[in-house]
Amino acid sequence: MNAPEPFDGSTDTLLDPETDPSASWALDQTRVRRLTGLLRATSGESVRAISPINGQPLGDVPQSTTADVEKAFVRARRAQQQWARTSLEERSRIFLRLHDLVLERQDEIIDLICWESGKARKHAFDEPLHIALTARYYARTAREHLDTKRVAGVVPALTRVEVNRLPKGVVGIISPWNYPFTMALCDGLPAIMAGNAVVAKPDAQTMLSALLGLELMREAGFPEDLWQMVAGPGRLVGTDIVERADYVCFTGSTATGRIIAKQCAERLIGCSLELGGKNPILVLRDADLDKAAEGAVRAAFSNAGQLCVSMERMFVADQVYDRFVQKFVDRVNAMSLGASLDWGVDMGSLISQDQLDTVTKHVDDARDKGVTVLAGGRARPDLGPYFYEPTVLEGTTPDMTCFGEETFGPVISIYRFQDEAEAIERANDGEYGLNGSIYSQDGTRAREVARQVKCGTVNINEAFGATFASLESPRGGMRESGMGRRQGAEGILRYTEPQSVATQRLLRFAPMFGMSDETYAKVMTLNVRLMTKLGRK
Numbered sequence: 001m002n003a004p005e006p007f008d009g010s011t012d013t014l015l016d017p018e019t020d021p022s023a024s025w026a027l028d029q030t031r032v033r034r035l036t037g038l039l040r041a042t043s044g045e046s047v048r049a050i051s052p053i054n055g056q057p058l059g060d061v062p063q064s065t066t067a068d069v070e071k072a073f074v075r076a077r078r079a080q081q082q083w084a085r086t087s088l089e090e091r092s093r094i095f096l097r098l099h100d101l102v103l104e105r106q107d108e109i110i111d112l113i114c115w116e117s118g119k120a121r122k123h124a125f126d127e128p129l130h131i132a133l134t135a136r137y138y139a140r141t142a143r144e145h146l147d148t149k150r151v152a153g154v155v156p157a158l159t160r161v162e163v164n165r166l167p168k169g170v171v172g173i174i175s176p177w178n179y180p181f182t183m184a185l186c187d188g189l190p191a192i193m194a195g196n197a198v199v200a201k202p203d204a205q206t207m208l209s210a211l212l213g214l215e216l217m218r219e220a221g222f223p224e225d226l227w228q229m230v231a232g233p234g235r236l237v238g239t240d241i242v243e244r245a246d247y248v249c250f251t252g253s254t255a256t257g258r259i260i261a262k263q264c265a266e267r268l269i270g271c272s273l274e275l276g277g278k279n280p281i282l283v284l285r286d287a288d289l290d291k292a293a294e295g296a297v298r299a300a301f302s303n304a305g306q307l308c309v310s311m312e313r314m315f316v317a318d319q320v321y322d323r324f325v326q327k328f329v330d331r332v333n334a335m336s337l338g339a340s341l342d343w344g345v346d347m348g349s350l351i352s353q354d355q356l357d358t359v360t361k362h363v364d365d366a367r368d369k370g371v372t373v374l375a376g377g378r379a380r381p382d383l384g385p386y387f388y389e390p391t392v393l394e395g396t397t398p399d400m401t402c403f404g405e406e407t408f409g410p411v412i413s414i415y416r417f418q419d420e421a422e423a424i425e426r427a428n429d430g431e432y433g434l435n436g437s438i439y440s441q442d443g444t445r446a447r448e449v450a451r452q453v454k455c456g457t458v459n460i461n462e463a464f465g466a467t468f469a470s471l472e473s474p475r476g477g478m479r480e481s482g483m484g485r486r487q488g489a490e491g492i493l494r495y496t497e498p499q500s501v502a503t504q505r506l507l508r509f510a511p512m513f514g515m516s517d518e519t520y521a522k523v524m525t526l527n528v529r530l531m532t533k534l535g536r537k
């Protein structure tokens with residue numbers, strides 16, 4: 001792929017390569033059309049994708065209609081019936097092929113993610129890696145999660161009970177732009193492994209990365225109609241999906257999650273919601289301060305803070321506060337920012353003007369109300385249209401917007417605490433509960449603190465990567481950060497209907513051999529007492 005042309009300082013007068021020979025596309029248009037050709041989109045309208053790196057156009061993405069979504073569901077339903085009959089071994093083979101393909105083609109995937117999102121290469125690297133890990137995990141554990149399981153029947157030997165895991169049908173997946181490759185794919189993979197089909201609507205800003213994922217899945221051997229992709233505004237196309245799906249997996253803001261939860265409740269279908277956060281990091285007094293400062297930089301500024309599990313609140317023990325803050329701020333000031341597809345950049349761009357506006361508003365509001373800016377605090381239009389410096393605030397107070405609201409950008413507030421109970425209470429403040437991080441050299445103590453932090457994941461001596469990449473561990477939010485979990489057993493079982501099948505032999509649940517109802521009741525009561533004495537559960 002081409003290297004980005006330097007940003008010329010304006011996105012107001014974008015040149016149109018279709019009409020102006022001096023303008024150029026950032027990507028090969030034959031390639032872009034091959035990707036967008038995978039969409040079900042016949043409206044005749046398209047939306048131009050623009051790179052946040054330098055404002056260069058990437059390509060035109062055709063938009064879907066309600067009829068396209070309807071057709072996607074019809075095709076997906078047909079494909080699902082066929083797919084549900086394939087063996088778990090066959091599905092696992094395809095998943096392992098996807099794992100290999102994603103690792104082989106990771107440079108191409110990372111390039112496209114960088115072009116579309118503006119993030120630094122090292123942050124884009126996490127995406128194909130996470131998909132390879134997800135594909136491998138579900139390939140290797142399919143039997144463990146999905147095989148029919150024998151469970152104890154009420155009458156030993158005479159009641160045989162087994163639980164089947166049947167697919168739900170067609171799962172609707174609505175995903176955000178911040179991790180465009182992994183978010184578009186990671187929740188659909190367990191759905192497919194469980195025998196479902198998928199109709200997915202990735203965010204409009206990052207369709208191409210998602211479509212590259214679809215292309216790779218087809219190359220790996222996924223049947224063509226099994227995973228459908230549609231494009232368009234969430235309010236329209238997203239709603240079209242929710243109205244037709246048998247289950248919905250949504251990742252995005254808490255506000256949208258609430259709308260989707262209501263719509264799913266109305267239809268009596270299940271949903272899992274992976275939502276926002278205002279995540280806390282705790283630096284305890286016995287923390288290794290260098291490790292904590294290094295981890296805190298990743299915690300706050302990975303993907304320029306546009307990461308659901310990134311940290312926006314840091315609580316530091318009084319005993320180490322001054323030394324730690326100095327180390328942290330030094331590291332932040334040393335970070336390299338840049339618009340580049342190359343390695344070696346510590347932080348890239350925000351994705352859009354909207355994101356830049358929110359970050360600017362939050363920092364300006366805090367500054368106006370008296371916050372101290374320890375690092376950053378400025379937009380950097382000299383680097384690209386949407387760059388903002390990694391920013392560290394001290395003295396953030398409850399009247400400032402960024403105290404409790406998610407900024408979803410490179411802004412972290414530092415607070416001093418006197419004792420751990422107080423730190424835990426303040427970390428649990430607010431309604432979110434997604435991800436926490438604790439730095440301490442006492443593992444046992446840190447794990448005790450973790451149990452008191454109301455977050456779906458807690459990473460000790462790490463920012464978020466330890467839980468993010470441990471595919472066996474369920475990941476998601478408590479309170480307003482979500483419902484349900486991705487990854488692990490929960491991540492796949494949510495897409496199944498448990499079906500209990502009991503076969504009764506010899507004995508029936510009614511009086512036998514001329515017994516009266518009363519005698520039957522006595523015999524049964526005796527039986528229950530006996531079984532309890534014998535230790536039956």
Ligand code: NAD
Pocket residue numbers: 174175176177178179183201202203204232233234235236237238239251252253254255256257259260273274275276277307308406408434477481482
């Ligand atoms: P958003 O809710 O605006 O959009 C997310 C997706 O929902 C997009 O595909 C969008 O088109 C679609 N959508 C929007 N309105 C819709 C509607 N009414 N019906 C159906 N679909 C609709 O979120 P965003 O601002 O783009 O993303 C950032 C948010 O996502 C942040 O709050 C972040 O914390 C959260 N997020 C959470 C996780 C997680 O795993 N918990 C991961 C990534 C992002």
